[in-house]
Ligand code: HEC
């Protein structure tokens with residue numbers, strides 16, 4: 001009996017401070033991050049309705065939005081692979097290699113703006129870019145509209161998604177429908193989210209150490225909020241510019257958007273949700289190992305050299321940001337007609 005009491009006392013003495021540490025870690029984390037909501041978020045100027053989401057899903061998977069009829073949004077934002085293509089930089093029309101790594105579409109709805117340089121203010125503006133980009137889908141709004149108008153099922157789907165419009169089949173409405181679908185591509189319930197919501201044992205000891213380091217070393221200054229990043233822009237190389245192998249000189253980031261000297265080599269802080277699924281890393285896609293990406297961030301952004309256990313712990317924490325992947329049922333697309341423009 002006595003030894004049981006003693007053991008209980010020792011046990012309590014050991015565990016209570018640890019639990020208190022966990023409590024304060026959770027409180028700290030709550031002041032920097034927000035969980036991914038379990039419900040689809042509202043989108044500015046675009047009601048997310050069932051019909052719009054269904055249409056947007058078809059468009060997202062339809063390769064006929066590309067000139068070649070070979071490339072869909074899903075080609076580079078593969079819903080089976082974390083919403084990106086896991087290539088250094090994307091390959092588009094005519095096997096052309098684009099200049100940047102494809103970010104994931106998962107949780108993109110929570111980013112302050114779209115693209116590595118934030119040049120599209122929202123998802124509907126963004127969606128019009130790749131369809132027209134020569135190195136991506138190489139098409140024109142006119143041909144896309146002709147294609148959709150040539151397929152009766154699409155005409156009907158646009159009518160039900162945009163019921164109050166006389167001519168609903170437009171490039172703008174295509175972008176709205178895709179945006180509505182993308183708003184559903186959220187990944188709640190990661191172990192990190194469970195921890196934020198009070199389940200203290202959702203993270204293991206190494207992951208908790210990693211979270212503590214992520215906050216205390218200062219990663220959190222740029223990577224915070226619901227997407228653990230994606231909220232603001234910073235120079236890549238605040239303290240020390242990475243070499244040209246990782247930061248190619250010709251891509252000056254936000255400078256091309258604002259044309260101001262202070263935007264030189266400035267990029268959006270990467271949203272780190274599902275980061276374990278989306279190698280390779282950085283806008284150049286030059287780094288395949290998440291541990292190496294963490295080490296580079298410490299030297300380039302914070303002027304700190306992390307030791308191996310610190311890198312391991314932060315990386316373990318980042319892996320706990322993988323959420324429930326959206327279960328997207330593959331849409332069956334309506335067949336082309338004799339009026340559908342042919343692939344080029
Ligand atoms: C050929 C590959 C390719 C295709 C096809 C493609 N994308 Fe992308 N996507 C990219 C690349 C590369 C970027 C990053 C470009 C940049 O930042 O300049 C990107 C960026 C994005 C982003 C921004 C994400 C973020 O975090 O900033 C979204 C959203 C997106 N694409 C959605 C789409 C949609 C919708 C389509 C279809 C209409 C599409 N993409 C077609 C390669 C592609």
Ligand code: HEC
Pocket residue numbers: 116214217218219220221222223233234235236238267268269270271272275278280281282283284293294297298301302314
């Ligand atoms: C001063 C702001 C800042 C700080 C501090 C910072 N980052 Fe970053 N982070 C960025 C920016 C900007 C990018 C995008 C870099 C680029 O252009 O590819 C980025 C990108 C990343 C990426 C790659 C994302 C992707 O999708 O490829 C990872 C991983 C990352 N950061 C982790 C960290 C970690 C871990 C720390 C702390 C050791 C940290 N960051 C500190 C601003 C910051």
